Amino acid sequence: MDQRTYNQYCATARTLDLVGERWTLLLIRELLTGPKRFGDLQTSLRGLGTGLLATRLKHLEHEGLAQKITLPPPARTPAYALTPAGEELGPAILALARWGLKWAMGEPRETETFHPGWAVLGLRACFDPEAATGLRAVYEFHIDDEVFHTRIDDATIEALHGPAQHPDVTITIGTEAFLRLTGQDLTLAEAIETGAASVSGDGEALRRLKGLFRLPLPHDRKTDRPSS
Amino acid sequence: MDQRTYNQYCATARTLDLVGERWTLLLIRELLTGPKRFGDLQTSLRGLGTGLLATRLKHLEHEGLAQKITLPPPARTPAYALTPAGEELGPAILALARWGLKWAMGEPRETETFHPGWAVLGLRACFDPEAATGLRAVYEFHIDDEVFHTRIDDATIEALHGPAQHPDVTITIGTEAFLRLTGQDLTLAEAIETGAASVSGDGEALRRLKGLFRLPLPHDRKTDRPSS
C-alpha cells in the first residue's frame, strides 16, 4: 500500500507515512465525531471518489487505526469507527485545526462545502480546560438536520455526532447562524432574539457555555497582524 | 500551485490545503530547529529532488510560512527560515511526533535514514512543562558532527541547531548511543561509564535533565497494548 514511504527513522515522518496521504487525515477527522457509514463519508468529503475512499479505509483498517463495524440494532448496517490508536490522532488534528483557525480561515469561498460537524469539532479545538474545571454540562445542538452533543466534565470535553442522553441545554439553530456564532459575528442572545436560534433547558449552563471556549483571533500570514 | 484544494470551509482542511502536500510538513520540521540552506534541506530529505524542493520552498514563501534570508556574516549565503506563522505549526508537528513515538516507532529499518536533529526535536515533543517550572538551564549536544542546544526556562523549551551562548552542560555523544538513550535502552550514566558519552559542566543541571521529559511508552496499534 504505502510503498511510497519517507524512509526516515523519525516520529513525524513515520506518522505521515501512515496518515499523510491525501484525504486520510480528513477521513479521520470525520470519524472523530463518531462512526460513519461509507456513504456519509463520501458525502462529507466531496471530491473523494468511491474507489479512493475504499482504498483509504482498507489502509486505515490494515494499519489498526480504524475498524469496520456493524452499527447496533436497529440499524445493523456497516460503518467505520476509529480504534484507540486512531482516536489518539485527535490532538494532532485539533492542533492543525487551531493553526487553521488563526492563520487560514477568513470568509467561506463560493466553491467550498461546509458541514456542521466540522464546527462542532472546532469547539473541541477551542475548548479551554481551565475554564471548565469542576463544571459538568451536556449541550445538544440541532444544526439544520444534524444533531451533535458535547459533554463537558471537569476540564474534559467530548464532542460527538448524535443526540445526548440527558442534555442540560438544547440549542436549535441554522448552519449560517451557527457559523456566524462561532465566527463571533453574532452572540447567542442576538440569535435568539432574531429567531435564528431557539434554546431550551438550564439557563445557568447556557450562560456558562461561551466562557468554555477561546476562539483564536485571526491573523494575516504575511504581516503577522490580526486581520479583521 | 495548490489548485488541488479540498474546498472545505474547515480549519483542518484549509491547513492541509497549505501544508498537506507530500514533503511540506517535513520541510517545516527541518526549519523548526533553525534556518537551513537549500543543500542541507536536500541532504536531510532523501528522495526529495531539487526541483520539487524548489517548488515547495516557493510555495511556503508565497503563502507566508517561510522566508528566504541571507545568513549573517561571515556566511552571507542564502537560507530559508520560518515566519511566525510557520513557526506556529510547531505544536501540530509535535503532536504528530508524539503520536508517532507512541504508535509507530519500534526499531529503525535498514533503509531508513536518521539525523540527530530529529531526536532533538523529539525532546521538544516530550518536554514536560510542569516538571520544569522555575528551572533554567541550557544544554548543548554534540552528536557526531552536529551541534544542538536546548534552553529550558520556566516551563518553556527551545531546541535549536547550533551552539548555545552559555551552556550549563555540554554533552558529547555518538548518534547510536544518543538513539539508545532516547529509546531508554541506556542511561546517561551508563553511556558515560562505557565512554559512549562525555559530559562537562554543571552536575546539578545534568542530574535534572532526565526528569524534564516524559517519553511515551510504545504501543501496538493492533492490540492497543504496550509493545516492548
Place this chain on the structure above:
DNA sequence: CGGCATCCATTTTGATACTG
C-alpha cells in the same frame, strides 16, 4: 554551492460507469 528547466517512468488521483 544554489537553483531552475527538461525529459521520462511510475504512482496517485479524480471521475464515471458498473455490479450485488
Place this chain on the structure above:
DNA sequence: CAGTATCAAAATGGATGCCG
C-alpha cells in the same frame, strides 16, 4: 447503499544539464 473496475489527468522521483 457499499463497494469494484476502468481510464485519463496530475503529481512525483530520478537523472541530467545548465547557469551564476
